[in-house]
Amino acid sequence: MMAAFLPTLVKASYFLAALLFILGLKRMSSPRTARGGIVWAGAGMLVATLATFFLPGMHNLPLIAAAIALGTLAAWISGKRVAMTAMPQMVALYNGMGGGSAAAIGAGELLKFGAGEAASTTQLVLGVVGALIGAVSFSGSLIAFAKLQGWMDRRFVFAGQRFVNALVFLAALAAGAALVAGRLEVGVVIAFFALALAFGVMMTLPIGGADMPVVISMYNAFTGLAVAFEGFVLQNEAMIIAGMVVGAAGTLLTQLMAKAMNRSLANVLFGNFGAARGEAQAITGAQKPVEAADAAVMMAYAERVAIVPGYGMAVAQAQHKIWEFARLLIERGVKVRFAIHPVAGRMPGHMNVLLAEAGVPYDLIADMDDINPEFPATDVALVIGANDVVNPVAKTDPTSPIYGMPILDVASAKNVIVIKRGKGTGFAGIENALFYADNTRMLYGDGQAAAAELVAALKALDGGH
Known part of the structure; x- marks a missing residue:
């Protein structure tokens, strides 16, 4: 009888987690209550994670527990040691990990579908879209991290860059369309992810350092959307709700940041950030020191x-x-x-x-x-x-x-x-x-x-x- 009651208990736990996510996000909107909002949302994630262990048909529980333990330890140590000045690149890195996880889930599901597991057209479409967005967020966030960390130039441009980026993106879409059409061979899956990862890198390379707040919030939205789409594939309510909340919040924040930078969203996604528009006006005068x-x-x-x-x-x-x-x-x-x-x-x-x-x-x-x-x-x-x-x-x-x-x-x-x-x-x-x-x-x-x-x-x- 307890086994029959477990699915209902898990879904109820997911509903509680969703409420905590939304209430936590609401409290984060004010500096006075932001700390409490983070605690509430964290409690929601803990509830959702624990409930997932009781889903019927769960496998490899020891490996999952070990991965959670290692991830928690790494996050705890880095959270304690990383200076506030390095927090932006830490956020970019962690956000990239979320996108990469969503992409990995998509890859696993596509390979399972290719091995003969039944899948609807909707599952295939959402799995491919989620994997594409997650892969772009993963590789793009890693480039953003490298720029913020000072490991690479702040901007990297070359002639015809937008055209090349468009070709790579269209090739990734074509590979994704082939997967949706039923060509779920390993080679096609690998090509799809390689192109998606390459597009994430190439889209982020020309972005100047002054635009990093826009980039970070944009990839945050990408990661949330990827998680939500893969949640539909897995039919996991917690992933769907958490992903949609993160995606919506990230999208609104991206719009706010883009407005503050006088950028359109299209320019954020595909523009050549920070590019000079001509010869700058000369600045006259001298800097005057003061004691x-x-x-x-x-x-x-x-x-x-x-x-x-x-x-x-x-x-x-x-x-x-x-x-x-x-x-x-x-x-x-x-x-x-x-x-x-x-x-x-x-x-x-x-x-x-x-x-x-x-x-x-x-x-x-x-x-x-x-x-x-x-x-x-x-x-x-x-x-x-x-x-x-x-x-x-x-x-x-x-x-x-x-x-x-x-x-x-x-x-x-x-x-x-x-x-x-x-x-x-x-x-x-x-x-x-x-x-x-x-x-x-x-x-x-x-x-x-x-x-x-x-x-x-x-x-x-x-x-x-």
């Missing part, structure tokens, strides 16, 4: 200060010192706000996570649309590590690869102080006109050291307190 003590005085006697963090802050691990400096300003009566661009850093929400880690209250953090109207009334804008998201050429230079991208209007503040290690360009590889503006001063040095100097100068101004 930390002078910068601290300027902000100490300001009425409004906006702090704009970027990836450089993450690299320097300067968020704690910056928040200490902001607290000192607030104690002096200065109105301080943190301005966040949607694609600041290397992945969506990167700066929000860093600031939360430092203890910055959520009500002091403003997004781009809210803070931009306030910049003209801001006495000092302190930029630390941000580059392309504050570059005025996005509004003034039609030949710039970032032209049309919405930016933080830092240049309209009365005074701008930029903490920067040197005079190099940003991740997009272009000069920043903000650094040469008349109202901008450059505080050169490591972000954490510069922030510490600002703190010391402000304390000295207050008599050491």
Whole structure:
């Protein structure tokens, strides 16, 4: 009797897991409840995983348990050891593993169908589509990881690249169509996956580093869709629901990121990201340095200060010192706000996570649309590590690869102080006109050291307190 009741219990567990997934995702939409949302969604995944062990006809349970144990151990160790600055490439890598798993499931099912197991046309179509998307997400995410890790050039282009990419994609579709038509030989399956993996690589190679937030969210959506399609093939409700939730969330996030980068989704998928449109306009003027003590005085006697963090802050691990400096300003009566661009850093929400880690209250953090109207009334804008998201050429230079991208209007503040290690360009590889503006001063040095100097100068101004 218990054996007859098990399928119902498993399906009920999957329903509970689905509720936890959706509620967890809802809670993740707010910084105040995001941590709890992650716990809820994790609990849902645990319930779904445990329930799967009791599905009728499950085989190789010891191997499955061993694989879960090894994966959990690897994730635990990497999660503890990976620095926050390396979190974007970690997310890309883990997302790729999800797409690769979906592709592997598709490969296994296609080979089983080829060996004589009955399959409907719908199962074949969804299995092929899921495998294609999963393979593209896997290989594309690995290239994104390599770029973020600095193991390969940020952009790789050649003449006729789009045409070659289109041919590879069409060849993958043709191989997939052959599989759906019943040609389930091993050779056709191998050719299909080789072409799908190649397309994922070639689609990601020309993408510039400044567009990585879009890429990561896009492949996240791909992985979710692949899992959902393979869930239909396996008739597994948990995979279907989890995949659809991830796919929908990833798609919405991709649209948000693409809008923030002034990209269409078609351009995200098949465009040549970051390509120059012509000869860039010359930037006149010179970068004007400032000492930390002078910068601290300027902000100490300001009425409004906006702090704009970027990836450089993450690299320097300067968020704690910056928040200490902001607290000192607030104690002096200065109105301080943190301005966040949607694609600041290397992945969506990167700066929000860093600031939360430092203890910055959520009500002091403003997004781009809210803070931009306030910049003209801001006495000092302190930029630390941000580059392309504050570059005025996005509004003034039609030949710039970032032209049309919405930016933080830092240049309209009365005074701008930029903490920067040197005079190099940003991740997009272009000069920043903000650094040469008349109202901008450059505080050169490591972000954490510069922030510490600002703190010391402000304390000295207050008599050491």
